[in-house]
Amino acid sequence: MLTLSQVSKRYPTGDRALSDIDLTLPRGQVMALIGPSGAGKSTLIRCVNRLVEPTSGSIRLEDTELTRLSGAALRRARRSMAMIFQEYALVDRLTVMENVLSGRLGYVGFWRSFTRRYSQEDIAEAFRLLDRVGLPHALDKRADALSGGQRQRVGIARALIQSPRLLLVDEPTASLDPKTSRQIMRLIRELCAERNLAAIINIHDVALAQQFADRIVGLRAGQIVFDGKPGELDAETLTTIYGEEEWDTRVQEEETEGEPATPAPTAHLNLATGGAS
Amino acid sequence: MPVSTTSQGTPIWRLRTTRAQWLQYLGWLAGACLFLLCWKVISDNTMWVFVEDAGRQGSDLISRMLPPQWSYAHRLWKPMWDTLNIATLGTLLGIAMAFPVAFLAARNTSPHPLVRSAALVIIVSSRSINSLIWAMLLVTILGPGVLAGIIAIALRSIGFIGKLLYEAIEEIHPTPVEAISATGAGRLQVMSYGVLPQIMPAFAGISVYRWDINIRESTVLGLVGAGGIGLQLNAAINSLAWNQVSVIFVLIFVTVLASEWISARVRHAII
Incomplete structure (x- = not known):
């Protein structure tokens, strides 16, 4: 559904953020993109919706070549790719409802949006989504009155009201506590399943990635160094992605617990928490 | 370098080197001289006869202003x-x-x-x-x-x-x-x-x-x-x-x- 071929990005400063990325994302797949800071994860997803212009290569969403679009055609293409941000990127001084409805901006004209006259279907959908993400009570609050987890839920509702086919998620949990992080990831996961959405999720937390993604791609210095199932990720591949580090805490913990190899997600959960402490 | 070492080998830190400190004193001196020079130029260009009776002129002006003619309001x-x-x-x-x-x-x-x-x-x-x-x-x-x-x-x-x-x-x-x-x-x-x-x-x-x-x-x-x-x-x-x-x-x-x-x-x- 989404195909990147030979995508490269060189910033004007000369930094090469991406070099010759080839990647195919089938419909409905949730892919986690992991890698050290500065590996090019954010650049990669921003190249897809053209917040960053790729230097060369081609990016296709179904039959549309995204790299050559401009003006109205680019805006039309952006409607079908919704983005969720690390710092939520809500407009603080607007209400929750306005923030959610701003996801429809690609579909309504300027004056209708300026005077906030959205169609009844849009408003009904906004109510439904706020209900779904668990914030039906907050719709008239200002966005800066919400907590981090609540803001990210608004960000998710804003993304989904676009009725996208693809979700681009940039570090959704980096500013959240561990419990909220899990809730947010579970919510994204469930919504992708409900609506058969493909998603690229940039994420630092390897354990969360393993728990919630169908597929993991490891990026290092602008190149793909790992592409496989969450279960295939081991200390050796982590070293390839992140460099040398003591990844082995997991093995010791498993030995002391004396448990047989439990399903991959929980076992790997220990890995990151052990590594972090 | 404001960091130096004593003969015993203990490092000493000061905000400025001796040279920088003297340059700063000189800067202050130059500033003070400039201020006095400007003072002199302004003083030479002022007609002090007019300034001498400024107090009298001022009080005269105020006395004409008072009392205000409220009916004019x-x-x-x-x-x-x-x-x-x-x-x-x-x-x-x-x-x-x-x-x-x-x-x-x-x-x-x-x-x-x-x-x-x-x-x-x-x-x-x-x-x-x-x-x-x-x-x-x-x-x-x-x-x-x-x-x-x-x-x-x-x-x-x-x-x-x-x-x-x-x-x-x-x-x-x-x-x-x-x-x-x-x-x-x-x-x-x-x-x-x-x-x-x-x-x-x-x-x-x-x-x-x-x-x-x-x-x-x-x-x-x-x-x-x-x-x-x-x-x-x-x-x-x-x-x-x-x-x-x-x-x-x-x-x-x-x-x-x-x-x-x-x-x-x-x-x-x-x-």
Whole structure:
């Protein structure tokens, strides 16, 4: 559904953020993109919706070549790719409802949006989504009155009201506590399943990635160094992605617990928490 | 290096080296000399005979101003009302013109560098000319009256509001703008959803602040014939009616005080 071929990005400063990325994302797949800071994860997803212009290569969403679009055609293409941000990127001084409805901006004209006259279907959908993400009570609050987890839920509702086919998620949990992080990831996961959405999720937390993604791609210095199932990720591949580090805490913990190899997600959960402490 | 080592080997740290310390003393000495020199030049150019009786002249002026001729006040309400109108309408007109200029001048919302330069030229030329001079020019062009005053105030306000507003636009958080663009919104939609809410507090504060300044500026525009209380002030001074001048002073003082209070309240309510 989404195909990147030979995508490269060189910033004007000369930094090469991406070099010759080839990647195919089938419909409905949730892919986690992991890698050290500065590996090019954010650049990669921003190249897809053209917040960053790729230097060369081609990016296709179904039959549309995204790299050559401009003006109205680019805006039309952006409607079908919704983005969720690390710092939520809500407009603080607007209400929750306005923030959610701003996801429809690609579909309504300027004056209708300026005077906030959205169609009844849009408003009904906004109510439904706020209900779904668990914030039906907050719709008239200002966005800066919400907590981090609540803001990210608004960000998710804003993304989904676009009725996208693809979700681009940039570090959704980096500013959240561990419990909220899990809730947010579970919510994204469930919504992708409900609506058969493909998603690229940039994420630092390897354990969360393993728990919630169908597929993991490891990026290092602008190149793909790992592409496989969450279960295939081991200390050796982590070293390839992140460099040398003591990844082995997991093995010791498993030995002391004396448990047989439990399903991959929980076992790997220990890995990151052990590594972090 | 301010770090040195004693013979025992313990490192010593000082803020400046000896050399830098002496250079600083020399700098202070040069500054003091310059100050005394300027003092001397000014003193040589002053006619001290006039200054010697300044106290007597001043007390004489005050004695002519007192007591104020309060009965004159009823003829001042209309010009004062004109002054308030000049300030308020001029500010509104200035805001209307400054708002688009600010968006064209801000680096992150300007459509093209050339447009940006043009907008900056507008801002600078408006700022570089005092409203009294704008009023003089406009009285020549439009003839004396309130209209010249309103336009003078508006033209001067463009630069002030435009500059502060475009700085506010350049300081917004970029991520909400990015998020709104990512939804497929058009250029104007990105501005109205991503930029406008972020600059609203600054915009309101700047506008009220400029209105407050304009009240003060419009009180003197009459000196060059651009309407308002300044006309009366000019007439009173020319006819040496100092007890009327003092009434005007009191009225201006009270008005400025009131505008100051209103703008403080409004800014407090908005932000």
